[in-house]
Amino acid sequence: MERTVAEAKEQGYVETVTGRRRYLRDIGSSNKMIVGAAERTAINTPIQGSAADMIKLAMVRVDTALRERGLRSKMILQVHDELVFDMHREEADELPALVVEAMVGALPLAVPVVVDTGTGSNWLEAH
Numbered sequence: 388m389e390r391t392v393a394e395a396k397e398q399g400y401v402e403t404v405t406g407r408r409r410y411l412r413d414i415g416s417s418n419k420m421i422v423g424a425a426e427r428t429a430i431n432t433p434i435q436g437s438a439a440d441m442i443k444l445a446m447v448r449v450d451t452a453l454r455e456r457g458l459r460s461k462m463i464l465q466v467h468d469e470l471v472f473d474m475h476r477e478e479a480d481e482l483p484a485l486v487v488e489a490m491v492g493a494l495p496l497a498v499p500v501v502v503d504t505g506t507g508s509n510w511l512e513a514h
Contacts, residue, residue: 388430395429403436404494405444441494442468448489458482471510479506 395401400410409432413425442465449462449470460478464471470490474482483504490502505513 391433392426392429395426401429401432403433403440404496405437405440407436407440409436437494438468441490441500442470445490445493446470448493449486452485452489456481456485458485471513474506 391401395411395414399412399414400408402408409428411425411429413421414429416422416425446462446465452458453460453462458475458478458481460472460474460482462470463473470486472482472486483506486504487502491500493500507513
């Protein structure tokens with residue numbers, strides 16, 4: 388965290404794993420409260436921003452796979468790190484595996500990515 392804040396102060400920005408930058412114009416402020424907020428943003432952005440990049444890449448991969456395989460199920464919603472689908476029953480064996488593969492492979496990371504799936508007639512049942 389200290390290294391991230393130091394780099395943010397030196398460069399004026401932080402980056403996600405994919406290289407997307409978030410500029411922190413307030414990191415050099417003379418107001419300690421404003422600097423504190425910018426430092427918290429500097430620490431949070433690489434983690435939360437990389438997670439956002441990962442889910443977006445996964446969504447593109449899932450969409451591509453759905454089209455290539457001619458599946459009728461539809462990705463209808465993203466909620467934080469979850470994807471919600473309107474799944475056709477006859478695709479219940481294929482869709483979860485497709486989604487897991489797309490999410491695990493969205494970003495090459497040094498740590499394992501764990502993906503859980505659930506099904507149900509509504510979002511609550513799927514959990």
